[in-house]
Amino acid sequence: MNQLSVSRRYKILTTRISMNSQRQFLLKRGNCKAQWLTVEEIESRYQNLNNLNEFREKFRKGFSIIPDNDQIDPFENLIQVQSNCYKFFDVNECIPTASICNCKNNNSSDCLNEGCENFSRGVECTPLCLMGDDCSNRHLQIINNEKDLDVFRTKQYNWGVITDIDFHKDDFIAEYKGIVQSCYDRTISQIYSMDLGRTSVIDASRWCNATRFLNHCCIPNAQSNLRAVDGLWRLAFFALRKIEANEEITIDYGKSYSQNAEICYCQAPNCAGIIGGKKEFEFNPNKWNEPSNEQTQFLKRFFAEKLWETIPI
Numbered sequence: 001m002n003q004l005s006v007s008r009r010y011k012i013l014t015t016r017i018s019m020n021s022q023r024q025f026l027l028k029r030g031n032c033k034a035q036w037l038t039v040e041e042i043e044s045r046y047q048n049l050n051n052l053n054e055f056r057e058k059f060r061k062g063f064s065i066i067p068d069n070d071q072i073d074p075f076e077n078l079i080q081v082q083s084n085c086y087k088f089f090d091v092n093e094c095i096p097t098a099s100i101c102n103c104k105n106n107n108s109s110d111c112l113n114e115g116c117e118n119f120s121r122g123v124e125c126t127p128l129c130l131m132g133d134d135c136s137n138r139h140l141q142i143i144n145n146e147k148d149l150d151v152f153r154t155k156q157y158n159w160g161v162i163t164d165i166d167f168h169k170d171d172f173i174a175e176y177k178g179i180v181q182s183c184y185d186r187t188i189s190q191i192y193s194m195d196l197g198r199t200s201v202i203d204a205s206r207w208c209n210a211t212r213f214l215n216h217c218c219i220p221n222a223q224s225n226l227r228a229v230d231g232l233w234r235l236a237f238f239a240l241r242k243i244e245a246n247e248e249i250t251i252d253y254g255k256s257y258s259q260n261a262e263i264c265y266c267q268a269p270n271c272a273g274i275i276g277g278k279k280e281f282e283f284n285p286n287k288w289n290e291p292s293n294e295q296t297q298f299l300k301r302f303f304a305e306k307l308w309e310t311i312p313i
């Protein structure tokens, strides 16, 4: 992260463009919690400072760390979506469905444990779960359940993801969203796609949300998990440990990431030094059955509806 010292007591940790296109600075003052503020807010808030002129001068220098021709909006040319959009569905994929679990009888406090027959199979409970409001195994179905993720400029690898709240271990962070494509499609981006089941991937190269900017760390603080919801696989991120506010959220890209190897800058003590470099994917026609005409007709109808449901925000 950029650490531009503006005075002995104030630090600009990084900068971002807010939703209303204003440049904001993550300002840390002494031991106080860091805050996102515009230049006007900082100036009005701290106008009684003795060293305001010095602060302004150093602050202006802060602007110069971002060249004019820099890409300033991480979402420029991208479309932010509320849900996945389907261009492909593998009819042979076996996706588990939810049952009415036994957690109520087991006196469980929620359904987020291996004792829940849905949770243990990677399935979210339905609204009919007998645990009612105590069922927490419905992260992906609850509207507005996602925390606000901020995209910030990192020092080494362009954009990254941060929030201004703390996460506890196992907390739901957000869902990876984009276009569901076939993993056999060689035109899709290897960098911005993540596996979704046996033969599907989520391609977030253009239709996406902030999670497309999650960077890799060899000791990550978050991980992705497949969850089955209403007969579809979805991909969600959960905290692996406590994540402090304004700490970068990172994941392990794993062995299936991109064929092009890149130097890893994560600086973790166990850093492998490299990300990506997987072997080329080999298409095995024996493992792949073409869908029948009826299946294709059904899928066309089904996905026309899904496409319509996907409303860019």
Ligand SMILES: C[S@@+](CC[C@H](N)C(=O)[O-])C[C@H]1O[C@@H](n2cnc3c(N)ncnc32)[C@H](O)[C@@H]1O
Residues within 6 Å of the ligand: 157, 158, 159, 160, 191, 192, 212, 213, 214, 215, 216, 217, 262, 263, 264, 265, 266, 275
């Ligand atoms: C899915 S993108 C993550 C967002 C990316 N930083 C951006 O601005 O679009 C993955 C790319 O980010 C960069 N990256 C992510 N983690 C990295 C790391 N630990 N070291 C070096 N580069 C990294 C690599 O270029 C990688 O191919």
